[in-house]
Amino acid sequence: MAKRGKRYRDIAEQVESLNLYTVDDAISLLKKTSTAKFDETIDLASRLGIDARVAEQNIRGTVSLPHGTGKSVRVVVFAEGDKAREAEEAGADFVGTDDLVDKIVDGWLDFDATIATPDLMRSIMPKLGRVLGPRGLMPNPKAGTVTNDVTETLQNIKAGQIEYRVERTSGIVHVPIGKTSFEEPQIKDNLNTVMDALVKARPAATKGRYIRSIAISATMGASIRIDPQQFL
Amino acid sequence: MSLVTLTNITKRYDPDVILDDISVAIAPGDRIGLIGRNGCGKTTLLKVISCILTDIKGNVVLAKDKRIGYLSQEPDLERDCTLRQEMLKVFHEQSALEDKMLMLAEEMETDETPQLLREYSRIQEQHDRLGGYDYEHKINRVLGGLGFSEQDFNLPVNVLSGGQKSRATLAKLLLEEPDLLLFDEPTNHLDINGIEWLENYLNTEFKGGVLVVSHDRYFLDKVVHKIWELESSKINTYRGNYSKYLETKNIERIVDQRAFKMQQAFVAQEKEFIERNIAGQRTREAQGRRKKLERMETVEKPKRDAPTVKLNFTQETRGGNDILRCHNVSKQFDEKVLFTDLTFEVDRGDVIGILGANGTGKTTLFRMILGQEQPTKGELWVGPTLKFGYYTQELEGLNQDNEVLEEVWELCPQKTQQEIRSYLAKFLFTGDDVFKQIGNLSGGEQSRVQLAKLLLENANVLLLDEPTNHLDIPAREALEKALEQYPATIFVISHDRFLLNSLATKMLIFEVTKEGTNTHFFNGTYAEYEAEQQRQVIEEMQSQQQQEVVQTKKTQKPTKTKSKRKRKMKAQRLVGSN
Numbered sequence: 001m002a003k004r005g006k007r008y009r010d011i012a013e014q015v016e017s018l019n020l021y022t023v024d025d026a027i028s029l030l031k032k033t034s035t036a037k038f039d040e041t042i043d044l045a046s047r048l049g050i051d052a053r054v055a056e057q058n059i060r061g062t063v064s065l066p067h068g069t070g071k072s073v074r075v076v077v078f079a080e081g082d083k084a085r086e087a088e089e090a091g092a093d094f095v096g097t098d099d100l101v102d103k104i105v106d107g108w109l110d111f112d113a114t115i116a117t118p119d120l121m122r123s124i125m126p127k128l129g130r131v132l133g134p135r136g137l138m139p140n141p142k143a144g145t146v147t148n149d150v151t152e153t154l155q156n157i158k159a160g161q162i163e164y165r166v167e168r169t170s171g172i173v174h175v176p177i178g179k180t181s182f183e184e185p186q187i188k189d190n191l192n193t194v195m196d197a198l199v200k201a202r203p204a205a206t207k208g209r210y211i212r213s214i215a216i217s218a219t220m221g222a223s224i225r226i227d228p229q230q231f232l
Numbered sequence: 233m234s235l236v237t238l239t240n241i242t243k244r245y246d247p248d249v250i251l252d253d254i255s256v257a258i259a260p261g262d263r264i265g266l267i268g269r270n271g272c273g274k275t276t277l278l279k280v281i282s283c284i285l286t287d288i289k290g291n292v293v294l295a296k297d298k299r300i301g302y303l304s305q306e307p308d309l310e311r312d313c314t315l316r317q318e319m320l321k322v323f324h325e326q327s328a329l330e331d332k333m334l335m336l337a338e339e340m341e342t343d344e345t346p347q348l349l350r351e352y353s354r355i356q357e358q359h360d361r362l363g364g365y366d367y368e369h370k371i372n373r374v375l376g377g378l379g380f381s382e383q384d385f386n387l388p389v390n391v392l393s394g395g396q397k398s399r400a401t402l403a404k405l406l407l408e409e410p411d412l413l414l415f416d417e418p419t420n421h422l423d424i425n426g427i428e429w430l431e432n433y434l435n436t437e438f439k440g441g442v443l444v445v446s447h448d449r450y451f452l453d454k455v456v457h458k459i460w461e462l463e464s465s466k467i468n469t470y471r472g473n474y475s476k477y478l479e480t481k482n483i484e485r486i487v488d489q490r491a492f493k494m495q496q497a498f499v500a501q502e503k504e505f506i507e508r509n510i511a512g513q514r515t516r517e518a519q520g521r522r523k524k525l526e527r528m529e530t531v532e533k534p535k536r537d538a539p540t541v542k543l544n545f546t547q548e549t550r551g552g553n554d555i556l557r558c559h560n561v562s563k564q565f566d567e568k569v570l571f572t573d574l575t576f577e578v579d580r581g582d583v584i585g586i587l588g589a590n591g592t593g594k595t596t597l598f599r600m601i602l603g604q605e606q607p608t609k610g611e612l613w614v615g616p617t618l619k620f621g622y623y624t625q626e627l628e629g630l631n632q633d634n635e636v637l638e639e640v641w642e643l644c645p646q647k648t649q650q651e652i653r654s655y656l657a658k659f660l661f662t663g664d665d666v667f668k669q670i671g672n673l674s675g676g677e678q679s680r681v682q683l684a685k686l687l688l689e690n691a692n693v694l695l696l697d698e699p700t701n702h703l704d705i706p707a708r709e710a711l712e713k714a715l716e717q718y719p720a721t722i723f724v725i726s727h728d729r730f731l732l733n734s735l736a737t738k739m740l741i742f743e744v745t746k747e748g749t750n751t752h753f754f755n756g757t758y759a760e761y762e763a764e765q766q767r768q769v770i771e772e773m774q775s776q777q778q779q780e781v782v783q784t785k786k787t788q789k790p791t792k793t794k795s796k797r798k799r800k801m802k803a804q805r806l807v808g809s810n
Contacts, residue, residue, distance in 0.1 A: 055358070118341075142353040168361065
């Protein structure tokens with residue numbers, strides 16, 4: 001196992017790894033133990049009692065965090081004509097069609113999300129599927145990123161809309177829920193919003209306990225387990 | 233839960249029983265080495281497990297939703313496809329879904345109904361669940377690991393060398409990621425790097441079960457933790473790798489021999505007592521001992537090692553002293569350059585060991601020597617009174633429809649059937665074995681037929697292309713011995729380091745570099761070549777270390793002066809402030 005640094009060992013001593021904390025305690029402990037020299041991202045990981053290999057139990061969707069993710073998101077919009085103008089006005093970082101496609105094929109990947117209008121999927125899919133697909137950046141109707149309502153989607157993404165999807169092999173969902181610079185109530189709001197979305201997305205076919213475990217951690221901090229009973 | 237369970241499996245190729253009432257199971261994560269002599273039924277067992285052979289007695293039960301991948305000894309690829317296309321076939325489901333998505337995207341250009349979007353989303357999700365577009369990366373990684381360069385990806389399968397085709401089949405099988413992998417001699421066509429990559433892949437990444445037939449001791453040692461020994465149509469299971477199996481087997485043999493000897497001594501003693509006393513005063517005791525002897529379970533005599541192939545190469549004519557003069561020879565197919573500026577000379581009695589990665593042109597060089605191919609550039613002179621014996625890697629010279637006897641008899645029809653049959657017995661084809669069809673023989677048996685034909689040719693120059701592939705360990709040793717005693721010239725392509733070590737007097741190396749294939753001729757044995765290589769590596773490391781020392785000295789100097797300067801400035805500041 002990798003050798004841990006002094007800073008991490010100090011943090012790990014303060015966290016009881018087997019204890020199930022309440023949301024409030026977990027967040028205040030996380031804030032207290034966040035000692036890195038930059039604004040760390042807070043990640044939430046939750047293991048769900050589903051079989052993600054079964055199509056009906058594959059959970060995927062988007063949720064808007066009330067206080068955003070704390071990151072400035074660079075969005076590429078594939079649109080032309082009026083839609084392109086609309087995207088530019090709404091604050092898209094890059095707007096284009098074939099020129100952008102070629103740029104991405106050549107290796108440019110300096111963005112965090114993509115939106116495409118349905119009529120352009122024909123020219124995007126064959127060339128960009130292999131590049132964006134494995135990175136999870138391909139526009140997808142289920143995530144709402146293949147749409148004609150470019151302005152709303154763009155604003156949602158900029159305002160902190162995140163996409164969640166369950167890992168196929170483990171049934172775990174990983175999402176960012178803010179930064180350590182956020183106030184505790186803000187982090188709590190974001191966490192509750194994500195958990196509500198996950199509970200709502202519960203497939204009908206699942207059996208037994210749905211939310212098996214929840215943990216939050218800062219980029220360079222230790223994992224803090226939260227009691228899942230609070231969300232059942 | 234077992235992946236596959238075999239219950240009371242019996243398979244016969246009349247009149248022989250190949251598998252006799254075998255009951256075994258393979259669990260997920262099992263790594264099993266299947267060993268046994270050529271033709272003992274190893275491949276048959278693999279075919280039974282993979283349900284290719286169904287004409288059997290007994291049951292084969294495969295766990296629900298589990299897939300079996302079987303790598304046969306012969307490559308199974310379509311000739312007209314490129315290597316990449318062939319690999320893409322594994323991901324045909326993803327390709328079909330991509331086609332569907334493209335069709336829907338085309339429809340969305342004009343019509344953007346929510347139903348279309350929903351359908352597109354559903355298919356995209358299905359595609360993601362199958363692994364999405366990751367397959368491109370997987371293909372590159374597996375082909376790269378098995379020694380293919382990116383230029384090879386677009387080559388048609390039919391221009392690939394024998395070894396490359398086998399590697400492509402292996403790559404395809406690994407990409408399929410089945411739950412149980414059945415390998416039949418997977419290392420035969422891999423170079424050392426490829427073997428190491430496969431060992432590493434199986435040990436670290438592949439999570440399913442593996443059943444592997446191999447005569448490569450090193451490979452078995454590294455990959456398996458259980459050995460199935462197929463002997464006399466039965467399977468004996470041993471825990472541990474191949475070395476552990478040899479140890480256990482050895483101990484078993486000693487224990488069996490001792491038990492047999494002790495029992496024999498006891499029986500002799502008892503018989504002697506019975507003979508002496510059966511009619512005397514102690515007759516009742518003698519009768520009792522006789523009864524006890526009759527009831528006693530007898531320990532079977534330990535079997536001797538099974539007979540092995542007997543080889544003896546002879547030459548009809550001695551041939552000239554000058555065998556081959558190769559001057560600046562280059563060869564290329566279309567745009568693919570195999571090798572350039574190959575220069576070497578071969579005299580009578582030389583044994584040339586040829587070593588190199590697959591597809592570097594080793595077999596093509598043989599074809600050029602035989603006159604089947606012409607050099608693109610340079611001069612290749614071959615001695616006038618030579619008679620070549622050519623052992624091909626893919627066993628091309630065999631007519632699959634012929635019986636063994638026919639196949640060999642065709643070469644010397646003047647001999648009687650009896651003479652041919654006693655000749656074939658040296659190659660372990662006894663009794664009705666000689667009437668077996670070539671197509672039904674195992675890879676090792678076919679190799680033995682080809683060796684039998686080669687020996688009859690009485691050639692004075694032997695061209696051997698991977699002769700030890702498919703042969704079991706005793707047969708390899710017999711071949712080595714026969715070739716050592718052969719007085720004429722031998723060219724041998726092999727990845728078998730033991731064979732090269734014991735035979736080669738000169739080495740021809742085909743080395744793959746970034747610029748292409750680099751060929752060089754080494755006037756010495758394989759051991760000397762290895763020592764030379766090691767010496768070069770050590771020298772390179774030493775010169776590199778020296779360079780690093782010089783460089784660090786150079787880079788350290790300015791930092792020293794900088795810190796000195798800083799100290800000086802700090803001191804000045806302090807003086808100034810005071």
